[in-house]
Amino acid sequence: MEVHTITAAKLPKSPALLRRNFRAFCSPKFLTLSSLQTPSSTTHLKSEMGSNKLEFPTKRMFILGMGYVGQFFAQELKHEGWEVAGTCMSDAKKKVLEQKGFDTFVFDAMEPEWKFLDRLRCCTHLLVSIPPILDIGDPILQHEDTFKESLVDGNLQWLCYLSTTSIYGDARGAWVDENYIPEPSSNLAKMRLKSEEGWLKLGQDLDLSTYLFRLGGIYGPGRSAIDTILKKKEMSERQKRRATRNFTSRVHVADICQALKASISLHVQRKIYNVVDDDPASRAEVFALAHQLIKQKWPGLIGATDNSINSILLGGTEKRVSNAHIKKELGVKLLYPSYRSGLQSIIDNMEDPLLHSD
Template identity: 25%
Template sequence: MSLPAFTPLAAARRPTLLIVGCGDVGLRVLPLVQPAWRVLALTSSPARAPELRALGAIPLIGNLDEPVTLGRLGGLADAVLHLAPPPLQGRRDPRTQALLRALARGGRVQRLVYGSTSGVYGDAGGAFFDETRAVAPGTERAQRRVDAEAQLRWFGRRTGARVTVLRIPGIYASNRLGGHPRERLQRGTAVLAREDDVYTNHIHADDLARACVAALYRGRPQRVLHASDDTQLTMGDYFDLAADLCGLPRPPRITRAVAAQTLSPMLMSFMSESRRLDNRRLKDELRLKLRYPTVGEGLRRG
């Protein structure tokens, strides 16, 4: 992926990128932005500092749940990649609020990319749609993301920072903890019967990391994009495909009524929303060529 040079207001120096929430995807971003960027990584765990330093990032100790620890963030970075999730409860995202307050005090940030979720749309009945569709969050988890998106876009309008929101579906990769269907197949977790099944969307973790970097360079101001691949499969067909590729038995199919009695509320929430995401903005505006355009290719190769 060839990207143009980033030109901050204070030219003639290497720009600084702050990664907030430097988990699996953030770690995949690191080698993509070095050595062009000086990279800072915010972590609430001092124990992670050696790992981040070894990977080329400068660790900063701070906690989004403790705003007093974020005071010095504002003047440190030209760009921010915000991948930290909201809290586990409530309809608001106070973590994003604390981060933006800290960033606003410095007035340096020119670009901000946020990793949101496609869950903000709620159930679309299997419809295929682009980013102009109105959000309709069906869970508090999704409502927290809608709140974060609103805060970020307001921050962009108020400060002039170029904010890009990536709405992300299910992330997978063979070396991602909890991110490969093999684990669920080995547990024998059921999927819905064909008449009750839902469409689901996916992105390989490596392609998501590349989308984050492309958005730092090419994202339009206050723009939303679907960070999704080209796959249009129902959830059951996805796990059938994964089972065949892994040499495992296909999962049992059960009705929605049986699923409601036997599966966890969290799993049922994912099985209650059906949508297909149009990813043309990702490919046209960010000019991103997916390495794994379908889950079939991703599961076979990576």
């Protein structure tokens, strides 16, 4: 089989030329599966004429920010035959992600190098998982023109920006849905709201199916109250403040992935969804259950219930966030409707913490 190799240096540089040629570069007819699995800046173009014709997935996800959710989602998509590429901020993490089979680019939006844009142009879907930075704003949208210009006439069809329910502010315990007027109180939440507006506009300008997902507190394997207790981590000042809330909405990472996949198969122009479970609860309740579950599974492993959490006075009521729309419109059936079933599944699948400790 004839294989042509085009190095990044040989790719046309002018945006106009790039646009004219990139559809051909990205076309499933030309781009091989192996080339996309090769973690390098080299793009291989292969003739289809050989006997071992390769099948090419038509769905290619790019994840800006392969953090906790990004990696979990990437793994699920990979199992379903998607090509997944994305960014992280360090060489060490890039290496780990490449070992898992994801073509990864090191990218720091504060000192941006746009090497990943050629690859992003070839993707059909884009998940944005990079948070805003205090006093700066959205780190990507700071470079909106460069970013947008390079995606015009690209392959992208779908964009989802991961936001947070903190944009709603304190609704004094009331239920809030997506139509509730956001009243962000912290500066970071105000920046988040601006990021939402910016990504919605960018999606609209590029004529993409555009989603904003407002996520509750994210937990799942490796990141939960159980992990915090077992690691004996001290609460940060921000966590202590959040712990005073009577209600915090949460969501298991597997349910975020469900909602993302459901939105991919729905073709709408733009839509905002709260992605949370059914059971907003205080941090103290969640930690009390986590303690109980650990003690049941590994008696003697931990001491008495952590008083630093129990002694926190509730009173920062906040809001209860409604998930009715993801159920009704996206057809999501939550795998973990409550932190109770979520924590239970985490501990059921956890190894004995003493197994690998010296």
